Amino acid sequence: MAGIVRLARLRDQGRTFYAVLEEGERVREIAGDPFEGDPFAAAAGATGGSRPTGGLAWLPPCRPSKIIGVGRNYRDHVAELGHSVPEEPLLFLKPPSSLLAHGGVIRLPSDSRRVDFEGELGVVIGREARRVPEAGALDYVLGYACVNDVTARDLQASDVQFTRAKGFDSFCPFGPCIAIGLPPDDLVVETFVNGTRRQSAPVSRM
Known part of the structure; x- marks a missing residue:
């Protein structure tokens, strides 16, 4: 483009x-x-x-101070799980130590028996921001990137919060690049596992 x-x-x-x-x-x-x-x-x-x-x-194409995830961010996925769309965003953090570069190997933890992929659209903030009004939020977005929110699903189910299940080293593949100037509205997020498409959802369904 x-x-x-x-x-x-x-x-x-x-x-x-x-x-x-x-x-x-x-x-x-x-x-x-x-x-x-x-x-x-x-x-x-x-x-x-x-x-x-x-x-x-x-x-990884940048070195973020923190990685903020948004749970239940697709309407179809929320319905599939039998949940309702939360009134406020369901936020969680992944540590910078979870980052993995393009082509890297995800290391599976020995205490989990079910590790899942979650293809996501990463939003990269390009300058310091705090309490930004919604109308001006996109002024701080540098660009967008491919992210895999790898999750130990069994640990997520057993824990009260998401930190352990989503925070292992290598559980945030990120990249290979940040796309700057990319209009996000018509994007489709697709995830392939061993060449087979396993996820496909337009950003408009978020």
Whole structure:
């Protein structure tokens, strides 16, 4: 899509850098850390040379201070579970230590017998915000990313809250990039397991 910038974070022989993902599995490096200034402008102004992604290690595309999840966020899923849509958002936190880069391996905990995938649309906040009115909320959104909210379903059922079930290391695959300038309204979130589509739902059903 025209006008969309895909921001990635990679490592090359111990050196970490941000880059814009281009067509043909190539990247163009961004000077410095875009999140130390204006990431919107930095991503749009990448001036480094273009290079192939082969031989580079993918990292989570940013380093969030926290990861906020919203439970029961799809109407169809809520109905399937026999629940009602909550009047207030059902929020939970995943620790930054749960992040996993594109292509990484999810490590299954020994104390769980049922680990599930949950494909989600990740919303990446690009600047510091607090108590933002709903009308201005999108002004703080840098972009959107693919996220897998991996969950130990049996532990979720036995615990009062979600921290253990959703907080294991590697339980938040994130990336490979942040799509900046992507209109979210018509997006469809799809999840594939071993090449088979297991989830498909439009964002409009949230």
